[in-house]
Amino acid sequence: MDFAETRAQFYIPEHIVYLDGNSLGPLPIAAERRVAALLREEWGAQLIAGWNDAGWMQQPARLGERIGTLIGAPPGTVTVGETLSIRIYQALAAALDRVPDRKVVLSDTGNFPSDLYMAKTYLQRFDQDAELRLVAPQEVEAALDESVAVLMLTQVDYRSGRLHDMAHLTRAAHACGALTLWDLAHSAGALPVALAAAGADFAAGCTYKYLNGGPGAPAFIYVAPAHIDAVQPVLSGWLGHRAPFAFDPDYRPGAGIERMRVGTPPVIAMAALEAALDVFDGVDMNDIRDASMALAEYFIDEVQRRCPQLILASPRDPALRGSQVSFAFDQGYAAMQALIERGVIGDFRAPDIMRFGFAPLYINRQDLTRALDILEEVIRDELWDNPAYKVRRAVT
Amino acid sequence: MDFAETRAQFYIPEHIVYLDGNSLGPLPIAAERRVAALLREEWGAQLIAGWNDAGWMQQPARLGERIGTLIGAPPGTVTVGETLSIRIYQALAAALDRVPDRKVVLSDTGNFPSDLYMAKTYLQRFDQDAELRLVAPQEVEAALDESVAVLMLTQVDYRSGRLHDMAHLTRAAHACGALTLWDLAHSAGALPVALAAAGADFAAGCTYKYLNGGPGAPAFIYVAPAHIDAVQPVLSGWLGHRAPFAFDPDYRPGAGIERMRVGTPPVIAMAALEAALDVFDGVDMNDIRDASMALAEYFIDEVQRRCPQLILASPRDPALRGSQVSFAFDQGYAAMQALIERGVIGDFRAPDIMRFGFAPLYINRQDLTRALDILEEVIRDELWDNPAYKVRRAVT
Numbered sequence: 001m002d003f004a005e006t007r008a009q010f011y012i013p014e015h016i017v018y019l020d021g022n023s024l025g026p027l028p029i030a031a032e033r034r035v036a037a038l039l040r041e042e043w044g045a046q047l048i049a050g051w052n053d054a055g056w057m058q059q060p061a062r063l064g065e066r067i068g069t070l071i072g073a074p075p076g077t078v079t080v081g082e083t084l085s086i087r088i089y090q091a092l093a094a095a096l097d098r099v100p101d102r103k104v105v106l107s108d109t110g111n112f113p114s115d116l117y118m119a120k121t122y123l124q125r126f127d128q129d130a131e132l133r134l135v136a137p138q139e140v141e142a143a144l145d146e147s148v149a150v151l152m153l154t155q156v157d158y159r160s161g162r163l164h165d166m167a168h169l170t171r172a173a174h175a176c177g178a179l180t181l182w183d184l185a186h187s188a189g190a191l192p193v194a195l196a197a198a199g200a201d202f203a204a205g206c207t208y209k210y211l212n213g214g215p216g217a218p219a220f221i222y223v224a225p226a227h228i229d230a231v232q233p234v235l236s237g238w239l240g241h242r243a244p245f246a247f248d249p250d251y252r253p254g255a256g257i258e259r260m261r262v263g264t265p266p267v268i269a270m271a272a273l274e275a276a277l278d279v280f281d282g283v284d285m286n287d288i289r290d291a292s293m294a295l296a297e298y299f300i301d302e303v304q305r306r307c308p309q310l311i312l313a314s315p316r317d318p319a320l321r322g323s324q325v326s327f328a329f330d331q332g333y334a335a336m337q338a339l340i341e342r343g344v345i346g347d348f349r350a351p352d353i354m355r356f357g358f359a360p361l362y363i364n365r366q367d368l369t370r371a372l373d374i375l376e377e378v379i380r381d382e383l384w385d386n387p388a389y390k391v392r393r394a395v396t
Numbered sequence: 397m398d399f400a401e402t403r404a405q406f407y408i409p410e411h412i413v414y415l416d417g418n419s420l421g422p423l424p425i426a427a428e429r430r431v432a433a434l435l436r437e438e439w440g441a442q443l444i445a446g447w448n449d450a451g452w453m454q455q456p457a458r459l460g461e462r463i464g465t466l467i468g469a470p471p472g473t474v475t476v477g478e479t480l481s482i483r484i485y486q487a488l489a490a491a492l493d494r495v496p497d498r499k500v501v502l503s504d505t506g507n508f509p510s511d512l513y514m515a516k517t518y519l520q521r522f523d524q525d526a527e528l529r530l531v532a533p534q535e536v537e538a539a540l541d542e543s544v545a546v547l548m549l550t551q552v553d554y555r556s557g558r559l560h561d562m563a564h565l566t567r568a569a570h571a572c573g574a575l576t577l578w579d580l581a582h583s584a585g586a587l588p589v590a591l592a593a594a595g596a597d598f599a600a601g602c603t604y605k606y607l608n609g610g611p612g613a614p615a616f617i618y619v620a621p622a623h624i625d626a627v628q629p630v631l632s633g634w635l636g637h638r639a640p641f642a643f644d645p646d647y648r649p650g651a652g653i654e655r656m657r658v659g660t661p662p663v664i665a666m667a668a669l670e671a672a673l674d675v676f677d678g679v680d681m682n683d684i685r686d687a688s689m690a691l692a693e694y695f696i697d698e699v700q701r702r703c704p705q706l707i708l709a710s711p712r713d714p715a716l717r718g719s720q721v722s723f724a725f726d727q728g729y730a731a732m733q734a735l736i737e738r739g740v741i742g743d744f745r746a747p748d749i750m751r752f753g754f755a756p757l758y759i760n761r762q763d764l765t766r767a768l769d770i771l772e773e774v775i776r777d778e779l780w781d782n783p784a785y786k787v788r789r790a791v792t
Contacts, residue, residue: 011436011440013440013441013443016443018443020443020444023444024439024443024444024446024447026439026440026443027435027436027439027440031435032432032435032436035431035432035435035664036428036431036432039423039427039428039431039610039668040407040423040428043420043422043423043610043611044407044409044422044423045409047409047412047414047416047420047422047741048416048419048420048741048743048791049736049741050420050611051420051611051790051791052789052790052791056611056612057790057791081479082478082479082482082659083477083478083633083658083659083660084659084660085631085633085634085658085659086478086482086631086633086658086659089631093521109645112634113634113637113643113644113645113647114633114634114635114659116645116647117632117633117634117637117646117647118631118632118633120632120647121628121629121630121631121632121647125489125522125630126521126522134645159643206660208660214435214439214663214664215439215446215447215452215660215661215663215664216452216660216661216662216663216664216665216666217662217664218662219659232517233517234517234521235481235482235485235514235517236513236514236516236517237479237481237482237510237513237514238481238508238509238510238513239510241509241513245746245790245791246746247509247555247745247746248509249505249509249512249530251509251512251513251516251517262479262481262482263478263479263480263481263482263510263615264479264480264602264604264611264612265611265612266612266613266614266662266665267610267611267612268431268610268611268612268613268664268665268668269612269662269664269665270612272435272664340445345443345444345445347444349643350641350642350643393448394447394448394453394641395444395447395448395453395641
């Protein structure tokens with residue numbers, strides 16, 4: 001597949017090589033038109049009628065279907081809205097309800113901190129005998145035993161890019177009677193995800209990374225058909241009610257995945273996300289994966305050849321990595337600032353990790369050649385050794 | 397105060413009289429420019445750097461300050477993001493933690509259903525001895541006793557427009573050792589709210605009604621300074637952490653109101669909200685209140701004179717009403733559809749309530765005269781007696 005066509009659908013400032021789509025995807029040009037139309041033609045012209053006439057109320061389901069096709073989820077199993085931390089909380093509570101006789105949530109030390117914070121607080125409040133058990137990523141399978149209620153993992157590690165084998169670990173979890181909850185923040189839109197085929201029970205993800213939905217774009221949640229009808233939502237907001245506009249004094253969960261809705265959907269943000277998902281139309285996630293692996297292989301090989309000071313902090317085997325590559329470098333923070341100043345945008349994660357994401361929808365090999373030339377210069381000439389680059393910014 | 401200047405800042409389609417700002421405020425024209433700039437100049441051009449350089453990360457606090465000035469909240473007590481149902485859940489959990497020896501959440505039957513759903517589920521899961529006790533709105537004060545931990549009320553009833561006396565009920569709650577949680581969905585931007593002066597403990601609200609932030613605009617939460625440092629957030633998301641980008645494995649609550657943040661803020665929606673709040677610059681909430689009461693008085697008087705079939709379902713005393721007026725009419729649903737078809741947009745709430753909201757920022761007396769002429773015609777000529785108007789829409 002030739003990605004020149006998808007690349008043309010993004011606005012990337014001149015002289016920028018953007019290798020941080022694993023943190024925030026770039027602007028799909030069509031989002032500008034789509035959001036402007038939402039503002040003037042829908043909100044402006046239709047006012048309150050937009051909820052019916054412009055289909056705002058069905059947007060979470062409609063976008064859920066479209067995300068579903070990218071993550072191997074059947075129709076009616078994904079809804080969009082709220083934030084990822086909220087989605088993790090909902091999914092974890094639902095998963096625990098399904099295994100009431102067990103007390104352990106198993107996760108790994110590479111999981112995203114917010115997932116761990118949400119889980120720990122939930123357990124502390126809900127069941128003081130319950131426990132969040134953390135092991136190293138490579139110890140997860142061995143740590144599965146009959147005490148485990150839920151295996152909660154982020155498929156692709158936000159720091160190292162390490163990729164868990166979803167199908168294998170889900171089978172292992174099921175074999176000992178546990179359910180799985182997958183955070184797809186760094187996998188949705190980056191690689192083929194096969195939730196249903198893997199037998200995953202619950203999943204959640206954000207849409208502002210590889211799905212390019214925009215800063216703070218809404219999250220999504222997946223619940224397998226085997227579970228959804230039994231879920232009593234922990235966050236029983238009105239839009240998850242079976243008939244929200246009946247204003248029933250008692251909560252009755254909505255049909256299927258609709259019950260995982262909580263509050264009023266973020267309509268403006270949904271419009272941007274819709275335009276972002278259009279870019280994926282006709283694109284095969286396997287092609288994205290192949291291209292991203294090729295880009296990453298080239299980048300790793302060249303970095304190892306040109307900048308041996310940078311130590312690969314991601315798995316060397318592309319099959320064990322997501323779509324991002326990390327290098328440890330003790331001057332990583334300042335070096336990343338030097339790169340950014342020269343138009344090569346990656347990011348940094350403490351203590352010493354330089355991250356580079358490879359999104360073939362808008363990044364090609366020529367971009368990487370340019371980035372590598374600049375990286376080589378920064379490292380070779382110690383251009384990172386500039387006091388201005390060492391002042392820490394709030395978000396890196 | 398002359399509101400011609402604020403009126404000019406909104407896009408209202410020609411031939412429309414918009415009396416549904418209590419459900420969704422209209423488009424502030426500047427939001428189009430502001431959102432377009434956010435997309436192209438911030439997200440597009442700055443990419444990930446927008447979190448620092450465009451101030452996205454501080455947006456929840458910055459907009460919180462601005463909303464705070466409209467609701468009598470001191471600096472550092474309001475933050476913006478998530479949805480109102482989520483904010484109610486957070487605030488209720490925090491309030492209950494502060495009164496651990498009591499088991500009752502007192503609310504009224506006029507409270508918005510989502511608040512009741514969120515509260516009931518929280519209590520069921522986290523403390524099965526706890527109880528959500530509902531009384532009629534006028535019985536609230538008498539129902540306050542030493543079993544009550546939290547008095548949770550919506551200040552302005554979404555159906556009747558009845559206005560609770562926040563200062564009085566807060567004093568009464570405190571006198572028996574209870575805390576208060578106020579939902580300001582129908583009061584923020586509609587009338588002067590004095591949270592700090594009233595001694596309110598917790599509050600939350602949405603920004604898509606009288607604040608005109610757009611469909612699904614983010615919610616806000618207020619925590620009184622006396623409580624905030626003791627709050628252990630029930631939804632301990634990463635952006636409420638003291639140092640989110642330290643990626644600490646353990647959650648440590650952020651400073652002050654920052655700890656009530658949960659997930660990544662909805663940056664695009666925040667841009668629209670920011671433009672909407674600009675309209676309030678230099679406007680005194682007392683002037684809005686005076687003008688809205690004058691509009692409502694005129695409307696009620698004329699409806700009673702011209703359409704005696706419509707029975708006032710709001711308090712007759714303007715001091716006891718928010719900014720909306722409701723009438724009961726057995727053909728209310730169809731009559732509202734007939735009005736909407738003729739350009740007079742109010743809404744309907746089951747079983748028989750026709751609602752009209754009065755927002756002087758963009759509605760004046762001439763608008764109401766036009767609306768009244770059309771209403772009179774619809775009722776007099778039974779224009780509502782049209783089968784097409786009786787087909788229920790999902791959202792009315």
